Amino acid sequence: xxxxxxxxxxxxxxxxxxxxxxxxxxxxxxxxxxxxxxxxxxxxxxxxxxxxxxxxxxxxxxxxxxxxxxxxxxxxxxxxxxxxxxxxxxxxxxxxxxxxxxxxxxxxxxxxxxxxxxxxxxxxxxxxxxxxxxxxxxxxxxxxxxxxxxxxxxxxxxxxxxxxxxxxxxxxxxxxxxxxxxxxxxxxxxxxxxxxxxxxxxxxxxxxxxxxxxxxxxxxxxxxxxxxxxxxxxxxxxxxxxxxxxxxxxxxxxxxxxxxxxxxxxxxxxxxxxxxxxxxxxxxxxxxxxxxxxxxxxxxxxxxxxxxxxxxxxxxxxxxxxxxxxxxxxxxxxxxxxxxxxxxxxxxxxxxxxxxxxxxxxxxxxxxxxxxxxxxxxxxxxxxxxxxxxxxxxx
Amino acid sequence: xxxxxxxxxxxxxxxxxxxxxxxxxxxxxxxxxxxxxxxxxxxxxxxxxxxxxxxxxxxxxxxxxxxxxxxxxxxxxxxxxxxxxxxxxxxxxxxxxxxxxxxxxxxxxxxxxxxxxxxxxxxxxxxxxxxxxxxxxxxxxxxxxxxxxxxxxxxxxxxxxxxxxxxxxxxxxxxxxxxxxxxxxxxxxxxxxxxxxxxxxxxxxxxxxxxxxxxxxxxxxxxxxxxxxxxxxxxxxxxxxxxxxxxxxxxxxxxxxxxxxxxxxxxxxxxxxxxxxxxxxxxxxxxxxxxxxxxxxxxxxxxxxxxxxxxxxxxxxxxxxxxxxxxxxxxxxxxxxxxxxxxxxxxxxxxxxxxxxxxxxxxxxxxxxxxxxxxxxxxxxxxxxxxxxxxxxxx
Numbered sequence: 001x002x003x004x005x006x007x008x009x010x011x012x013x014x015x016x017x018x019x020x021x022x023x024x025x026x027x028x029x030x031x032x033x034x035x036x037x038x039x040x041x042x043x044x045x046x047x048x049x050x051x052x053x054x055x056x057x058x059x060x061x062x063x064x065x066x067x068x069x070x071x072x073x074x075x076x077x078x079x080x081x082x083x084x085x086x087x088x089x090x091x092x093x094x095x096x097x098x099x100x101x102x103x104x105x106x107x108x109x110x111x112x113x114x115x116x117x118x119x120x121x122x123x124x125x126x127x128x129x130x131x132x133x134x135x136x137x138x139x140x141x142x143x144x145x146x147x148x149x150x151x152x153x154x155x156x157x158x159x160x161x162x163x164x165x166x167x168x169x170x171x172x173x174x175x176x177x178x179x180x181x182x183x184x185x186x187x188x189x190x191x192x193x194x195x196x197x198x199x200x201x202x203x204x205x206x207x208x209x210x211x212x213x214x215x216x217x218x219x220x221x222x223x224x225x226x227x228x229x230x231x232x233x234x235x236x237x238x239x240x241x242x243x244x245x246x247x248x249x250x251x252x253x254x255x256x257x258x259x260x261x262x263x264x265x266x267x268x269x270x271x272x273x274x275x276x277x278x279x280x281x282x283x284x285x286x287x288x289x290x291x292x293x294x295x296x297x298x299x300x301x302x303x304x305x306x307x308x309x310x311x312x313x314x315x316x317x318x319x320x321x322x323x324x325x326x327x328x329x330x331x332x333x334x335x336x337x338x339x340x341x342x343x344x345x346x347x348x349x350x351x352x353x354x355x356x357x358x359x360x361x362x363x364x365x366x367x368x369x370x371x372x373x374x375x376x377x378x379x380x381x382x383x384x385x386x387x388x389x390x391x392x393x394x395x
Numbered sequence: 396x397x398x399x400x401x402x403x404x405x406x407x408x409x410x411x412x413x414x415x416x417x418x419x420x421x422x423x424x425x426x427x428x429x430x431x432x433x434x435x436x437x438x439x440x441x442x443x444x445x446x447x448x449x450x451x452x453x454x455x456x457x458x459x460x461x462x463x464x465x466x467x468x469x470x471x472x473x474x475x476x477x478x479x480x481x482x483x484x485x486x487x488x489x490x491x492x493x494x495x496x497x498x499x500x501x502x503x504x505x506x507x508x509x510x511x512x513x514x515x516x517x518x519x520x521x522x523x524x525x526x527x528x529x530x531x532x533x534x535x536x537x538x539x540x541x542x543x544x545x546x547x548x549x550x551x552x553x554x555x556x557x558x559x560x561x562x563x564x565x566x567x568x569x570x571x572x573x574x575x576x577x578x579x580x581x582x583x584x585x586x587x588x589x590x591x592x593x594x595x596x597x598x599x600x601x602x603x604x605x606x607x608x609x610x611x612x613x614x615x616x617x618x619x620x621x622x623x624x625x626x627x628x629x630x631x632x633x634x635x636x637x638x639x640x641x642x643x644x645x646x647x648x649x650x651x652x653x654x655x656x657x658x659x660x661x662x663x664x665x666x667x668x669x670x671x672x673x674x675x676x677x678x679x680x681x682x683x684x685x686x687x688x689x690x691x692x693x694x695x696x697x698x699x700x701x702x703x704x705x706x707x708x709x710x711x712x713x714x715x716x717x718x719x720x721x722x723x724x725x726x727x728x729x730x731x732x733x734x735x736x737x738x739x740x741x742x743x744x745x746x747x748x749x750x751x752x753x754x755x756x757x758x759x760x761x762x763x764x765x766x767x768x769x770x771x772x773x774x775x776x777x778x779x780x781x782x783x784x785x786x787x788x789x790x
């Protein structure tokens with residue numbers, strides 16, 4: 001410790017980030033990160049917070065007053081949802097069909113929840129009938145589900161139906177949209193969701209460090225009527241709301257620069273129009289999907305629950321998935337990742353998020369992927385994969 | 396929510412940040428914030444984490460293996476300490492002589508602690524005899540204290556004596572150095588501390604967003620032998636250590652850009668040499684102290700527990716403190732803040748941290764402060780205040 005570590009200049013390699021996040025960050029957002037600071041109670045910063053809140057209401061498609069950015073990465077958003085909403089001893093229903101559904105359960109347990117699950121195979125969405133059956137059997141007070149499951153590339157359809165089931169049972173519904181918000185259509189209010197959280201570094205394409213969240217008035221009411229205090233001081237909604245709400249009293253120091261960046265990323269979404277942001281993700285991811293399908297490595301999930309922001313691409317026979325991801329990284333600077341849990345070795349996870357969701361990246365990825373697969377001896381057809389990608393992009 | 400909020404370009408006013416943090420950020424650190432991202436498991440990012448850990452060991456002056464940056468601001472560091480170290484029902488001793496000492500108690504309670512306090516007046520440090528008496532009376536398992544109390548400008552002297560008292564009682568000692576680490580001498584290992592945490596945005600002068608922390612092997616042992624799991628998943632040491640430790644397995648997404656910035660800020664500290672960083676804080680803060688004293692607004696704390704990074708300056712008679720802070724902000728772009736709690740209205744809190752701790756800022760502040768006080772009708776002597784500052788800086 002007495003010796004000064006010998007650390008050189010920060011010069012990261014350039015990457016095309018097509019993994020499960022972070023995505024590449026738009027130059028305007030990077031520039032916002034480098035903006036000199038003001039104090040966390042400076043009038044200007046309070047205006048920045050106002051802007052962030054208004055823009056978040058827009059991208060969440062909500063009128064919820066309690067809409068803000070948690071001072072931590074996506075899992076801090078998840079913990080904010082469950083720590084506030086759940087009191088010890090309450091029964092919480094979570095899905096078992098993916099890594100982040102499982103994490104919801106672990107986080108809810110730390111909040112003191114009794115855990116019950118609704119099951120579906122990894123790679124499939126929840127069936128509303130199963131959710132209804134789980135409600136009738138266990139009577140949970142809180143039900144969490146994952147809208148875009150990063151580990152499987154599955155988008156949960158029928159969201160409003162799930163919310164209705166929860167509300168018929170007088171329960172609260174929490175949606176994890178870390179990997180999906182901004183990547184395809186999402187309507188917090190119209191779908192009747194009580195708490196929704198996301199990450200800054202996926203489809204919104206700011207750097208990681210904050211976690212946007214929104215609480216319905218009904219959810220806030222539950223938090224206000226708790227008998228016990230939430231198990232986190234840092235993430236306590238009532239404390240945090242002293243700062244983000246009208247009083248603007250200090251609670252904890254916010255990550256000022258990352259909120260600068262979030263503001264700029266959301267501003268870009270506003271300039272493009274959120275519907276156009278959704279469409280761009282679908283169009284670029286659609287080109288990747290067309291390309292890998294023509295190549296002979298189709299998506300492993302069905303069309304009606306395809307998650308454009310995270311594409312589960314089948315690993316062709318005879319190919320070692322980690323050799324392919326390593327070669328893409330080493331030879332092309334492209335980050336994609338392997339499958340997790342039940343899907344380990346079966347899929348590649350190819351993200352298409354935020355500023356990474358650009359036509360040139362679809363073309364670059366499919367070309368590089370085709371070359372590496374062919375070189376590894378897979379029975380793939382590079383030319384038709386590349387052609388299908390071009391075709392899809394020109395439509 | 397359907398309307399796109401009308402949000403303009405991010406153009407914050409320029410500020411001289413001499414409040415309780417954040418401090419001004421060095422241009423090299425701002426540039427690091429704007430560096431394009433790599434993935435959170437990229438080989439390059441793992442090297443960045445290695446660098447951050449080595450540099451943190453240097454600034455903490457520790458050989459502790461478990462040294463890393465929590466993915467949240469200072470209070471997340473505090474919560475990481477207590478959530479991991481404390482099991483429900485354990486007795487935790489905290490000080491009552493400042494805002495952040497009180498916060499320690501609130502955070503420990505959320506972890507399930509039975510709280511006891513050791514008292515001292517606001518503006519005074521803890522007396523080791525009182526700490527010993529509290530230990531004998533309550534037998535706490537964990538004792539937290541604040542090394543640099545931002546609310547009062549008091550530095551706790553006799554740190555190793557406090558640690559010895561805790562260890563004689565087989566307890567663990569936690570030091571809050573959010574406002575002090577880097578601002579004057581500090582020796583984690585030599586002083587025998589079990590857990591120490593700080594903020595990125597104070598004397599280390601990176602933007603807020605991460606919270607450096609170090610756990611002794613003895614503290615880690617206590618965490619490993621818990622009967623219950625920590626009440627936070629996000630801040631769970633064993634989970635977090637899967638990522639920061641040798642395995643480098645994903646736990647949660649780290650705030651990559653802010654860790655880039657922390658690395659650069661720590662690298663600057665290494666280039667300057669940590670002893671020189673301490674000296675610079677003392678020299679520049681000493682010039683502020685000399686200036687305000689000559690002006691007729693002396694420090695409200697005694698010399699032997701002066702905290703150079705946060706100077707408690709007496710509000711002269713007949714002056715309204717909030718008028719002065721507002722005028723400094725509006726007319727000079729200088730941020731200083733009013734007293735809190737028991738010291739509200741009695742002191743100004745004048746920070747001197749990190750890249751803000753530069754001679755030009757001392758001179759600029761004392762000059763502006765003198766002008767405003769005189770203009771507000773205080774019986775102060777502007778010329779001698781400015782002269783004393785110049786003199787102190789030229790020594």
